[in-house]
Amino acid sequence: MSRRILVIGEPSAGGHLSGASLEAVGAALRLGGGAASVAGFAAGSTAAALAADFARVGVAEVYLTEEPRLDSAPLAGFVRAVATAIAESKPDVVLVGGTTFGRDFTGRCAALWNAAAATGVTEVTESDGGLRFRRPVFGGRATETREVEGGRAVLALRPHAFPLPAEAPVASKPHPIPLPELPPVLLAPHRAGVEAVTTGSGPALGDASIVVSGGRGLRAPEHFHLVEELAASLGAAVGASRAVTDAGWRPTSFQVGQTGRAVSPQLYVAVGISGAIQHIVGMISSRVIVAINSDASAPIFKVADYGLVGDLFQIVPALTSEVKRVRGIA
Ligand SMILES: Cc1cc2nc3c(=O)[nH]c(=O)nc-3n(C[C@H](O)[C@H](O)[C@H](O)COP(=O)(O)OP(=O)(O)OC[C@H]3O[C@@H](n4cnc5c(N)ncnc54)[C@H](O)[C@@H]3O)c2cc1C
Structure with missing residues (x-):
């Protein structure tokens, strides 16, 4: 028909x-x-x-x-x-x-x-x-x-x-x-204008084909740059768990999940994120999911295609420099 x-x-x-x-x-x-x-x-x-x-x-x-x-x-x-x-x-x-x-x-x-x-x-x-x-x-x-x-x-x-x-x-x-x-x-004006929500200098979270998100495992806002540097090396958008946005480390526009943005990129990298169901619902339809977490029993590994069990403070900088080397970025 x-x-x-x-x-x-x-x-x-x-x-x-x-x-x-x-x-x-x-x-x-x-x-x-x-x-x-x-x-x-x-x-x-x-x-x-x-x-x-x-x-x-x-x-x-x-x-x-x-x-x-x-x-x-x-x-x-x-x-x-x-x-x-x-x-x-x-x-x-x-x-x-x-x-x-x-x-x-x-x-x-x-x-x-x-x-x-x-x-x-x-x-x-x-x-x-x-x-x-x-x-x-x-x-x-x-x-x-x-x-x-x-x-x-x-x-x-x-x-x-x-x-x-x-x-x-x-x-x-x-x-x-x-x-x-x-x-x-x-027909009465309902809104005065629309401002694009940005999550840093990379692509917009909703449209990006790669998203790198950081969670509470980063321990403090001054460590979030590790996520941003990995994202920049991959040309990715930056996301965050609600633990990060609730703590004020990054604005709520970064939040992925039930009460944040739903994203479906080709590649989603979760750094120091436990994988609570409210986070998972926002990224589960990503094509490939990579999780970096020191706890091998973290629920994020149940949905990850590739899991790196270890300390993000060692893994993420090493991954960033390897991505930069492979992509020829100084
Ligand atoms: C109604 C409702 C709506 C919600 N909506 C959302 C939502 O939209 N999005 C969202 O994300 N959450 C949401 N939440 C919150 C959610 O339940 C979790 O509390 C939140 O996702 C946890 O964030 P997290 O994974 O960053 O922190 P945690 O759960 O604390 O996880 C931190 C992880 O980091 C790992 N870690 C620690 N140190 C290291 C290290 N050195 N190296 C590697 N890994 C390390 C730990 O093993 C742990 O797994 C919602 C909750 C409710 C009740």
Whole structure:
């Protein structure tokens, strides 16, 4: 069965389609079996730029609400604009990237459209007349498979679970969608602006393909530079456990886990982190996990692909200098 899929475009700080939205296009192209069944939705002052980005990866048909007030309107207002686009484009499935915005959007949109909803989705396939999707549950200890009869669903995807689409430029076919009549409260500025959260000079934590995180095993804030130097040598983002952020060694924007960021890099290095379940849920879907811990029975080793049992104060500097040597960094 060929499904019609609407991908919600979320702008990055630079006003282009975010990596998470591009991954949603990648997932949609797979599920729909090609670009013909995929359409995009773009709204706000960057809608035209987002439509051009959709066209660059083969998605010609884009439903556009060029209404700058949506840049700062509450999510409830944005979702109402999407509902109008849904009524026009008649999708079977709505896909959105697994960002904070995407996770918030999913429930609201599904409620308005009377559809199934799920976040953290890592696989979507056809089942008999329906849609089957899978996602990690219980902190990554199990994978849940769900089927939606008929297939009407709004799904937020797990970051990095789907490939980015290849460049396949096509001419854009925008469909302007007027903003529906909305109560003023749904368009009133909800936020004055958005500041990118940084974790040092390296890549952003949510987008990085390598993350090096430090925990209480570092003993004091003045030792955290060991983690930062290893991260810098690998071109990685820096993360931290909650023990570190609660102690004020690093800001909460560094925190990985249940009450911090969920990351899914290609490589996650946990330095002096015990592996509490609240930390594990935030990094379990990393492709390769390396743990450095002096306690061989630390729970982090249960999820690690490679474990180094020993003193981080010896291992980390040695690893950093070896990485620098191999990569030719002075
Ligand atoms: C509701 C709730 C939400 C939470 N959310 C989060 C969250 O989002 N993220 C998060 O991380 N935590 C979260 N926590 C806290 C979590 O339960 C743990 O307390 C926390 O993750 C522990 O951090 P840690 O591993 O750095 O410290 P510890 O558990 O103290 O572990 C330190 C580790 O360092 C090792 N170590 C010590 N010295 C060395 C050395 N010289 N060389 C090598 N290894 C060494 C030790 O063996 C130990 O395993 C949450 C807790 C609750 C209750």
